[in-house]
Amino acid sequence: MASGTSLPLEYSTKQNEMNILGFWIFLGAEIVLFSTLFAGYAVLEHNTAGGPAGSDIFIMKDVMIQTFLLLTSSFTCSLAIHQMRNNNLKGLITWLLITMALGLGFLYMEINEFIHYVHEGATMQTSAFLSAFFTLLGTHGAHVTLGIGWLTLLIIQLVKRGITPVTARKTFIISLYWHFLDVVWIFIFTFVYLKGLM
Amino acid sequence: MSLDQILVTGDPMILASQIAILITMIALIVGISYFKKWKYLWSEWFTTVDHKKIGIMYILAGVIMFFRGGVDGLMMKAQTSRPNMEFLDAQHYDEIFTTHGVIMILFMAMPLLIGIMNVVIPLQIGARDVAFPKLNALSFWTFFVGAMLFNISFVIGGSPDAGWTSYFPLAGKEFTPGVGNNYYAISLQIAGIGTLATGINFIVTILKMRAPGMTLMKMPMFTWTSLVTSVIIVAAFPILTVALAFMTLDRLFGTHFFTVAGGGDPMLWLNLFWLWGHPEVYIVVLPAFGMFSEVISTFSRKNLYGYSSMVISIVGIAFLSMLVWVHHFYTMGNSAAVNSVFSITTMAIAIPTGVKIFNWLFTMRKGRIQFSTAMLWSLAFIPCFTIGGVTGVMLAMAAADYQYHNTMFLVAHFHYVLIPGVVFAVFAGLYYWWPKMFGFKLNEKIGKWHFWLFVIGFNLTFMPMFFVGLDGMTRRMYTYSEGLGWEAWLGVSAVGSLIMAAGFAALCYNIYWSFRFASREVGNDPWDARTLEWTMASPAPHYNFAVVPEVDSIDPLWKMKKKGIKAFTKKDLKPIHMPSNSGIPIIMGIAFGIVGFFLVFEWFTLAAIWSLGIIGGLIANSFDYDDGYYVPVDEITKTEGLDDTERKWKGDQ
Amino acid sequence: MEKTNKIFPGKMVFGFFLSIVMTVLAAIVFYTDFTSSVKLWIIGALAIFQAGVQLIMFMHMNEGKSGMINTINIVYSVFIAAVIVAGSIWILSTGHAAHY
Numbered sequence: 039m040a041s042g043t044s045l046p047l048e049y050s051t052k053q054n055e056m057n058i059l060g061f062w063i064f065l066g067a068e069i070v071l072f073s074t075l076f077a078g079y080a081v082l083e084h085n086t087a088g089g090p091a092g093s094d095i096f097i098m099k100d101v102m103i104q105t106f107l108l109l110t111s112s113f114t115c116s117l118a119i120h121q122m123r124n125n126n127l128k129g130l131i132t133w134l135l136i137t138m139a140l141g142l143g144f145l146y147m148e149i150n151e152f153i154h155y156v157h158e159g160a161t162m163q164t165s166a167f168l169s170a171f172f173t174l175l176g177t178h179g180a181h182v183t184l185g186i187g188w189l190t191l192l193i194i195q196l197v198k199r200g201i202t203p204v205t206a207r208k209t210f211i212i213s214l215y216w217h218f219l220d221v222v223w224i225f226i227f228t229f230v231y232l233k234g235l236m
Numbered sequence: 237m238s239l240d241q242i243l244v245t246g247d248p249m250i251l252a253s254q255i256a257i258l259i260t261m262i263a264l265i266v267g268i269s270y271f272k273k274w275k276y277l278w279s280e281w282f283t284t285v286d287h288k289k290i291g292i293m294y295i296l297a298g299v300i301m302f303f304r305g306g307v308d309g310l311m312m313k314a315q316t317s318r319p320n321m322e323f324l325d326a327q328h329y330d331e332i333f334t335t336h337g338v339i340m341i342l343f344m345a346m347p348l349l350i351g352i353m354n355v356v357i358p359l360q361i362g363a364r365d366v367a368f369p370k371l372n373a374l375s376f377w378t379f380f381v382g383a384m385l386f387n388i389s390f391v392i393g394g395s396p397d398a399g400w401t402s403y404f405p406l407a408g409k410e411f412t413p414g415v416g417n418n419y420y421a422i423s424l425q426i427a428g429i430g431t432l433a434t435g436i437n438f439i440v441t442i443l444k445m446r447a448p449g450m451t452l453m454k455m456p457m458f459t460w461t462s463l464v465t466s467v468i469i470v471a472a473f474p475i476l477t478v479a480l481a482f483m484t485l486d487r488l489f490g491t492h493f494f495t496v497a498g499g500g501d502p503m504l505w506l507n508l509f510w511l512w513g514h515p516e517v518y519i520v521v522l523p524a525f526g527m528f529s530e531v532i533s534t535f536s537r538k539n540l541y542g543y544s545s546m547v548i549s550i551v552g553i554a555f556l557s558m559l560v561w562v563h564h565f566y567t568m569g570n571s572a573a574v575n576s577v578f579s580i581t582t583m584a585i586a587i588p589t590g591v592k593i594f595n596w597l598f599t600m601r602k603g604r605i606q607f608s609t610a611m612l613w614s615l616a617f618i619p620c621f622t623i624g625g626v627t628g629v630m631l632a633m634a635a636a637d638y639q640y641h642n643t644m645f646l647v648a649h650f651h652y653v654l655i656p657g658v659v660f661a662v663f664a665g666l667y668y669w670w671p672k673m674f675g676f677k678l679n680e681k682i683g684k685w686h687f688w689l690f691v692i693g694f695n696l697t698f699m700p701m702f703f704v705g706l707d708g709m710t711r712r713m714y715t716y717s718e719g720l721g722w723e724a725w726l727g728v729s730a731v732g733s734l735i736m737a738a739g740f741a742a743l744c745y746n747i748y749w750s751f752r753f754a755s756r757e758v759g760n761d762p763w764d765a766r767t768l769e770w771t772m773a774s775p776a777p778h779y780n781f782a783v784v785p786e787v788d789s790i791d792p793l794w795k796m797k798k799k800g801i802k803a804f805t806k807k808d809l810k811p812i813h814m815p816s817n818s819g820i821p822i823i824m825g826i827a828f829g830i831v832g833f834f835l836v837f838e839w840f841t842l843a844a845i846w847s848l849g850i851i852g853g854l855i856a857n858s859f860d861y862d863d864g865y866y867v868p869v870d871e872i873t874k875t876e877g878l879d880d881t882e883r884k885w886k887g888d889q
Numbered sequence: 890m891e892k893t894n895k896i897f898p899g900k901m902v903f904g905f906f907l908s909i910v911m912t913v914l915a916a917i918v919f920y921t922d923f924t925s926s927v928k929l930w931i932i933g934a935l936a937i938f939q940a941g942v943q944l945i946m947f948m949h950m951n952e953g954k955s956g957m958i959n960t961i962n963i964v965y966s967v968f969i970a971a972v973i974v975a976g977s978i979w980i981l982s983t984g985h986a987a988h989y
């Protein structure tokens with residue numbers, strides 16, 4: 039079943055290769071999903087119905103911190119894969135834990151941000167703009183949360199089984215997912231926050 | 237909430253349905269227990285990951301849904317058969333056209349096509365199963381649970397009633413306060429997850445699991461169309477997911493995506509709905525094109541004319557299908573530029589479609605045509621679908637569409653594309669592949685009854701709609717006054733629908749008859765066909781191919797038969813790796829259904845508790861390292877009847 | 890294409906460096922005095938470029954036997970994304986729809 043000698047372990051079986059391809063296609067669907075959320079946001083962005091606009095509530099400093107947390111976690115996640123490809127289990131798990139910690143930090147910031155908005159009277163029910171804003175950001179945040187849960191399960195399996203073709207594949211797939219969330223964030227950072235603050 | 241707020245009461249027809257549903261359920265449970273079939277059902281069907289069995293379950297569900305949607309249709313036709321009829325009131329009529337539309341597109345057309353894809357695609361490309369068998373089972377169960385959730389709405393809580401398109405503001409909480417439209421939003425969401433997974437599954441299956449030698453341009457046409465349909469699914473279904481999520485949030489949590497008062501935009505719903513909705517019509521019609529291609533080529537005894545132009549036009553259709561959605565709302569008040577651009581893209585889609593029609597005609601030209609039932613459906617498809625396509629081009633002109641839009645003319649158009657395009661295809665496919673699924677053919681004589689009744693009934697039902705439409709009758713009218721000149725047309729239409737129903741009854745009788753009496757001696761290749769699925773026994777053994785074949789043409793079996801290729805012998809057999817059954821998909825499916833039900837009634841705590849079931853399923857799946865099992869050579873030898881060393885290819889068993 | 894035994898993850902560090910630079914650049918552009926639409930074009934381009942960096946440097950998009958399929962898949966998805974976003978904005982912000 040081996041399908042090539044020069045490729046890393048996660049591609050070593052036909053089933054692995056198919057899982058990875060399947061996940062890429064799933065990411066294609068995710069691109070469409072998020073772009074639809076962005077489209078909804080872009081259409082409704084100015085409809086504040088007397089409620090606060092983006093420039094009234096967004097805080098540049100917090101957004102920058104969130105961005106750097108997520109960017110860095112994407113980097114540490116790629117280091118984890120690098121360790122995996124060097125067959126270094128300890129390095130792999132360490133970097134995954136760091137990635138997870140950064141993800142948690144991001145989530146902490148985001149939840150605080152939402153609480154803050156709600157206290158300022160900016161809820162999902164206030165206006166179409168805020169409905170779209172919270173839905174877009176919430177979907178991204180829910181993805182990050184899911185990613186953290188998934189990472190936890192994966193780390194347990196890595197500790198139990200070490201780096202095998204199956205765990206390597208799972209780790210690689212989760213890394214794709216994690217980087218993808220960073221990509222989505224870049225667009226949120228640009229087209230929601232920076233644009234909203236302009 | 238008390239019980240009579242949950243159950244729909246006060247309408248004798250609904251009461252009768254409630255009783256009928258209850259009796260059927262009890263009868264099923266008692267029957268299965270009496271015959272001690274629970275264990276068999278659980279281990280052979282409910283937990284199966286075999287693509288053929290999953291396909292058969294899809295088909296069964298699709299046929300049942302066809303019945304439900306058909307009854308809705310007949311009730312509408314009865315109500316409009318005479319002016320001022322008082323069979324249904326306005327509310328009831330609204331509910332019925334809504335459930336009819338949703339069920340026919342999402343719970344009849346989709347599962348029947350996906351079911352046939354499931355059965356056929358792995359066999360056609362020489363694969364052991366799909367790429368992700370367990371995910372495939374999950375797709376089925378989420379579809380099934382979504383369909384059931386939608387179907388109970390009319391007895392528990394109330395039907396959705398804002399049309400299958402559920403336009404805002406009508407579909408919003410303000411104008412439709414009951415739970416009916418929650419059913420719409422949530423059951424479609426659940427079923428949609430399954431469809432998306434199916435799309436991914438089939439793309440990977442087709443791209444990665446083809447037999448050696450089968451390059452992309454040597455794939456059978458049905459495989460090609462299924463691949464392209466899967467691509468459209470992946471591109472379009474996430475849009476529906478988001479649109480439905482917006483709808484759910486608006487209805488359940490008071491957000492303002494579509495409510496004007498909070499700054500929302502009802503037209504955003506139309507925009508998103510059709511961004512999914514138009515590709516969806518091509519999702520259902522493309523696999524149908526593929527089936528016709530197989531059937532026409534087999535029964536004309538010729539290879540498909542213009543294979544590569546066929547492929548190019550499918551890909552062209554897929555590409556264009558994402559670029560035409562505005563033609564569903566030209567009258568929304570778009571700028572002239574928007575309407576013009578989308579008029580042009582819409583008309584452009586007729587070009588690749590026309591190419592395909594000519595390819596089928598040229599395939600038949602000078603062929604030795606055999607008028608089997610499957611072929612009859614394909615022959616009837618061509619003129620009927622052409623009428624649908626030509627009227628589509630009429631609708632495509634934005635300026636003219638101000639006249640046609642939302643009249644019965646439009647209704648006639650889409651029935652003329654969807655019924656020949658999808659329903660005829662499914663019938664053709666069922667007659668054609670039935671032996672491969674069950675090991676016997678459907679009766680050809682009853683099949684002819686089925687065919688003639690259905691085709692005549694179809695034309696009688698829908699042809700008059702063009703004329704009343706041009707005469708000003710709008711769609712979704714539950715009644716009309718005398719003297720408008722519509723009585724005769726609508727009377728004929730109602731009679732036609734009864735004839736069509738008789739055709740469907742003939743199909744059901746045919747299935748019953750053939751199960752009991754049809755000859756089991758069909759051999760591997762009853763139609764003298766051309767592709768790989770006919771190289772193995774009928775019904776197909778659970779591992780599909782004893783030895784994965786090598787392929788060097790579009791019609792591998794035909795080539796083998798012509799050249800008298802040597803078969804494989806016992807020496808070629810190796811143990812076959814197969815996936816194990818799993819209970820996780822059905823359990824997750826049920827959890828989805830329960831969560832969905834609680835969400836419909838806005839009982840959020842219960843929904844949250846039960847969603848732990850879904851999460852639990854995901855966790856269990858993550859820790860599931862079951863790697864399948866091997867079918868031993870002995871078993872294959874026995875199944876294939878290879879006790880001696882010789883074996884012939886099909887036809888001559 | 891592989892450098893499995895390389896110890897120093899040069900490609901990743903470089904990718905990280907690029908994404909930091911582009912994020913900072915976006916922030917700087919944000920504080921300049923260009924008109925909003927110019928700024929939007931610039932930061933939009935930066936976002937797209939940064940997404941490309943992630944896809945290629947971190948996600949190894951074109952690696953493996955299916956690299957070609959992956960690339961086509963992503964390009965196609967991005968095309969659909971553009972159609973959805975640009976189309977929706979165009980349709981819903983011109984014509985009568987804009988003045989309901």
Ligand code: HEM
Pocket residue numbers: 401517518520521563564565582583585586589624625626628629631632633637640641642646649650653654657
């Ligand atoms: C030649 C190709 C086609 C063209 C040019 C075309 C054009 C159109 C247009 C312009 C409309 C909107 C009319 C209006 O609302 O006033 C429409 C509606 C529709 N078409 Fe087609 N069409 C084509 C093929 C198909 C096919 C192949 C299918 C499905 C298999 C299909 C299914 C539908 C449906 C379901 C609707 C109406 C949905 C609704 O409003 O409830 N069409 N078509």
Ligand SMILES: [Cu+2]
Pocket residue numbers: 513514517560561563564
């Ligand atoms: Cu359309």
